[in-house]
Amino acid sequence: MAHGNWTHAMPDDPLGSVAYVNARLLDPATGLDAMGGVLTEGEKIVAVGPNITREGASLADTIVDCRGQCLAPGLIDIRVQIREPGEEHKGTLESEGRAATAGGVTTYVCLPNTTPVIAEVSEVEFVARRARLLGLSKVYPYGAVTKDLKGVEIAEIGTLAGAGAVAFTDGEKAIADAQVMRRALSYASTFGLLIVQHPEEPGLAAGGVMNEGEIATRLGLPGLPSAAETILVERDLRLLALTGGRLHFAHVSCAEALDAIRKAKAAGLRVTCDTAPPYFALNETSVGDYRTFAKLSPPLRGERDREAVVAALADGTIDVIASDHAPQDEDSKRLPFAQAANGGVGLETLLSVSLELYHNGHLPLLEVVGKLTRAPSELMNLPAGKLSPGEAADIVIFDPDRAWKVDADQLASKSKNSPFDGRPVQGMVIRTVIDGRTVYAVEN
Amino acid sequence: MADPPVTAAFPHRHLLGIEGLSPDEITILLDASDAYVELNRQAEKKRDALRGRTVINLFFESSTRTRTSFELAGKRLSADVINMSVGTSSVNKGESLIDTAMTLNAMHPDVLVVRHGESGAVTLLSEKVNCAVINAGDGSHEHPTQALLDALTIRRRLGRLEGLTIAICGDVLHSRVARSNLLLLTTMGARVRVIGPRTLLPADVERYGVEVFHDMKAGLEGCDIVMMLRLQMERMQGNFIPSIREYFQFFGLDYDKLAAAKEDALIMHPGPSNRGVEIDSEVADDFSRSVIREQVEMGVAVRMACLDLLGRNTEELGSRNL
Numbered sequence: 001m002a003h004g005n006w007t008h009a010m011p012d013d014p015l016g017s018v019a020y021v022n023a024r025l026l027d028p029a030t031g032l033d034a035m036g037g038v039l040t041e042g043e044k045i046v047a048v049g050p051n052i053t054r055e056g057a058s059l060a061d062t063i064v065d066c067r068g069q070c071l072a073p074g075l076i077d078i079r080v081q082i083r084e085p086g087e088e089h090k091g092t093l094e095s096e097g098r099a100a101t102a103g104g105v106t107t108y109v110c111l112p113n114t115t116p117v118i119a120e121v122s123e124v125e126f127v128a129r130r131a132r133l134l135g136l137s138k139v140y141p142y143g144a145v146t147k148d149l150k151g152v153e154i155a156e157i158g159t160l161a162g163a164g165a166v167a168f169t170d171g172e173k174a175i176a177d178a179q180v181m182r183r184a185l186s187y188a189s190t191f192g193l194l195i196v197q198h199p200e201e202p203g204l205a206a207g208g209v210m211n212e213g214e215i216a217t218r219l220g221l222p223g224l225p226s227a228a229e230t231i232l233v234e235r236d237l238r239l240l241a242l243t244g245g246r247l248h249f250a251h252v253s254c255a256e257a258l259d260a261i262r263k264a265k266a267a268g269l270r271v272t273c274d275t276a277p278p279y280f281a282l283n284e285t286s287v288g289d290y291r292t293f294a295k296l297s298p299p300l301r302g303e304r305d306r307e308a309v310v311a312a313l314a315d316g317t318i319d320v321i322a323s324d325h326a327p328q329d330e331d332s333k334r335l336p337f338a339q340a341a342n343g344g345v346g347l348e349t350l351l352s353v354s355l356e357l358y359h360n361g362h363l364p365l366l367e368v369v370g371k372l373t374r375a376p377s378e379l380m381n382l383p384a385g386k387l388s389p390g391e392a393a394d395i396v397i398f399d400p401d402r403a404w405k406v407d408a409d410q411l412a413s414k415s416k417n418s419p420f421d422g423r424p425v426q427g428m429v430i431r432t433v434i435d436g437r438t439v440y441a442v443e444n
Numbered sequence: 445m446a447d448p449p450v451t452a453a454f455p456h457r458h459l460l461g462i463e464g465l466s467p468d469e470i471t472i473l474l475d476a477s478d479a480y481v482e483l484n485r486q487a488e489k490k491r492d493a494l495r496g497r498t499v500i501n502l503f504f505e506s507s508t509r510t511r512t513s514f515e516l517a518g519k520r521l522s523a524d525v526i527n528m529s530v531g532t533s534s535v536n537k538g539e540s541l542i543d544t545a546m547t548l549n550a551m552h553p554d555v556l557v558v559r560h561g562e563s564g565a566v567t568l569l570s571e572k573v574n575c576a577v578i579n580a581g582d583g584s585h586e587h588p589t590q591a592l593l594d595a596l597t598i599r600r601r602l603g604r605l606e607g608l609t610i611a612i613c614g615d616v617l618h619s620r621v622a623r624s625n626l627l628l629l630t631t632m633g634a635r636v637r638v639i640g641p642r643t644l645l646p647a648d649v650e651r652y653g654v655e656v657f658h659d660m661k662a663g664l665e666g667c668d669i670v671m672m673l674r675l676q677m678e679r680m681q682g683n684f685i686p687s688i689r690e691y692f693q694f695f696g697l698d699y700d701k702l703a704a705a706k707e708d709a710l711i712m713h714p715g716p717s718n719r720g721v722e723i724d725s726e727v728a729d730d731f732s733r734s735v736i737r738e739q740v741e742m743g744v745a746v747r748m749a750c751l752d753l754l755g756r757n758t759e760e761l762g763s764r765n766l
Contacts, residue, residue, distance in 0.1 A: 206681070206682075207681045207682075212647045213647050213648050214647070214648035214651045216646075216647065217646040217647055217648055217649060217651075218463070218623070219563055219564065219585060220563035220564075220582070220583050220584035220585030220586070220620060220623060221563050221564070221583075221584075221585075222681075223646075223647055289564070289567055290563070290564030290567055290568060334542060334568075335541075335568075336541065336560070336562030336563070336564050336565040336568060336583075337562070337563065337564045338562050338563065338564075338583070339562060
């Protein structure tokens, strides 16, 4: 939500030293939760701790008074769709980069489902180069697991990893064929690479447009049972046991799938998962009278499933929170429900909605921030997510209590399809710093 | 006969479904319909209620019966009636829906009667126009005038709805008629049963407050009304039943299964019926039991009442801004 302004911070801008003082420091990587400050020199963090104060850092070129607000590593969002190249009318690296910085996200990983698909070295390099030139959030691409996301032949994942792809997924498509999935897991494990699955059994999901149950029945809409998710999770866990390797499930949304993952983790399988804010903050009733902004993939589930997602975040079964940012233009959403596109924008509401977990007493503040920084960094081995000397000066400063109301029309994202439109939230991004440069700030 | 008596006002701008209507509101519509039944049986059927008003029948899905019924209803009330059939074959079905709505809205119609193949499409359209909208069937969601005409048929035959045992049989999953009837009949205090194979009953259908059966004879036991549904092959994505032959064997209405119901139980069908699929020809044509033709007659009266009552509400809108 754009309450502030963006600065075009470019790589050539001269950078001195900046002291961020009078902050509540939150660094899940070290367990730090204390008052203090951060000193940056150029693009790097040089000191962190209680002795970075207005007096102690008086030699810094600039002093930023955080007024007791929270200072954390910039957020890392591992599931973002950009639409560039191919569908720039829905979103571009620039427009979604602005959305990201307004949401405190300094690093994100984008899905390969662009046109063309990110399945070639040139496309991996295109995304990385474009993002670097914009000087907004840092962008890492996923590579496709299968050629053209068709689910048939494995893409050149070793080469793509060398070019910079941090993990592999077929995006919004499940790798449906068990043999292809087995080989993908097996082959990826050769290089120690991570496969990210969209867990939905396509045959069972076919035709379904919202969660199966009483509400779908009353609206006369074809239902999509949560069993479609559970079946694919359970199948893939067996394939993982067969092959070894590393597997991550994206946007897990239902109780039974989470139970299966919980058991697999206990049994020692190298499996992780994430969920997105809609799955712990909303349920199927949000569809209401055919609200297409609430049409997501997977669909919003029942209240029992939502509660299970919250519980799995609290007990650590769910490792990461990702926005699942999916821009769709008005023409794709202003349609009868079954014909409307899936997905919602989420970069700008990621932190605020996640903070509900803290405000409602489900998770400590440091753990909520950890699922948005430390956990995704470790999962994808990204050079981000820590407040330590020598790290890139990627920082978010936020007020955990400041209230605002989501207004889709005011979003920075090019597309306005937020499932949280109209929702009162608590917690606002005040300043976003990337490589030592303030790229977004709210005037205090 | 004088003009139908001025009944109580209907407190809604649109008629998008039965959902949300109170028993009193349903009764207002049925009482007004009753008066129009008598009018329609006279030689002189024309009334002035909608003189100067424009009714547009906007059908995105093919229909003969419902469209004709609405057209007659509008003309008998002296409205200017225009029929528009919009093909749904174009790629951007939804876009043409909104575009068409905005275009028609600019022509100041008073009532739009809309049918569309997608659930929720009529609700979406109603948000974009200034006039009254009547849902003439949207996807598998609702078909309120059908439920009203069914209720009117039953009420005129048996004098009430409350306390009757009514079975709705067959393809409930794909049926908007079934959903509107479930809502209307349970709201009015009838005891409703649904009967069908599990593949053709929607998830959690018992949450409507109905009893669920998978055996025709067990479900029809003691019923006052047997309401058959059309097997909607055109809406089926994939294989819900193995064959027509097997479907008829277990769920088609014939005299053998009908014997389980009350001796004088009435048979209803929203039409057009698939003879030999969900209903035996002999049963459908049995004048002592089947009220299928009466349903069609009630349809015109119900639509006259709906147009009349919603048309009265548009009077108060004054000059409508676009």
